[in-house]
Amino acid sequence: MNVLSGGAAAAVVKGVQAQFERETGATLQATFSAVGEMRDRLLAGSPCDLVILTKPLVAQLVASGHVVAGSERSLGLVRTGVAVRAGAAHPPIADRAQLAAAFRAAREIYYPDPEKATAGIHFMNVLKALGLDQELKAAFRPFANGATAMAAMAKSSEAAVIGCTQETEINYTEGVELVGSLPREFELATNYTLGVCTGTREPALAAKLAELVAGPASEGIRRRGGFAF
Incomplete structure (x- = not known):
């Protein structure tokens, strides 16, 4: 089957x-x-x-x-959320200003395929809306899917990392934690x-x-x- x-x-x-x-x-x-x-x-x-x-x-x-x-x-329904490595501090992400600050503070940003993954496509649209799609390009770490992105983030040696994908892919991946869903302005339920x-x-x-x-x-x-x- x-x-x-x-x-x-x-x-x-x-x-x-x-x-x-x-x-x-x-x-x-x-x-x-x-x-x-x-x-x-x-x-x-x-x-x-x-x-x-x-x-x-x-x-x-x-x-x-x-x-x-x-x-x-x-x-x-699955919401799109923000993740950090397990044990790391959870940044505030309640509104667009806090979300932008959380992304700017990261040295690496993990997310799924921005062309074929639902969360990846949405995440890139969020970054564009925040005006960060070019500014933070050097920190981008895209992967084929969210689970792979989260697994890679869990193993990263970089201190300041953050990720965005479907919340199930965060919750089911060892070594990462869900910070919360995207702010209401950017929320996505699939x-x-x-x-x-x-x-x-x-x-x-x-x-x-x-x-x-x-x-x-x-x-x-x-x-x-x-x-x-």
Whole structure:
């Protein structure tokens, strides 16, 4: 059973993997990265039984015939937040002035792909709105997805580091801590949604996995990570 998923849902899929494999006898192979990249892989013909992306992207895939209409299920809403390394002081980020000051104080700024990741695209728009997209360019540390960015930030030897990505990718990554959601002016809540791919050869297994990922079995994992539903 092949899954292409945005990084925000990685811990959810991994959290139900053992149960799925035990109950079905099938093997689960999942790939996690920026939602835009996962969409592109599906469109390019990568094997996929279940896709987990943002709600608008899944809707596009339904319209294009790549996802079964009516199979969509929401995992919940995920906010975009600011992170620091575990144990570091939490800077105030309640408004645009405080947020700008927090970014200016950092020697390294970690975030996901600014072209294909939901949080990365949004983060770059926030920096542009703050007038910092050029000023802080030397500090930028972009990665393929938020989870990879947070893992790299946790291992950085630099004293002053900060990151921005989906809160689930912060909460699920060891070595980093969530400071808080972006200020209301810049807040972003993303609805992560799954869909069964029309190309699946095992629709019953795909439906079973969808139930585990978006149903009661994963509620605890999702809530702990920052999904709201």
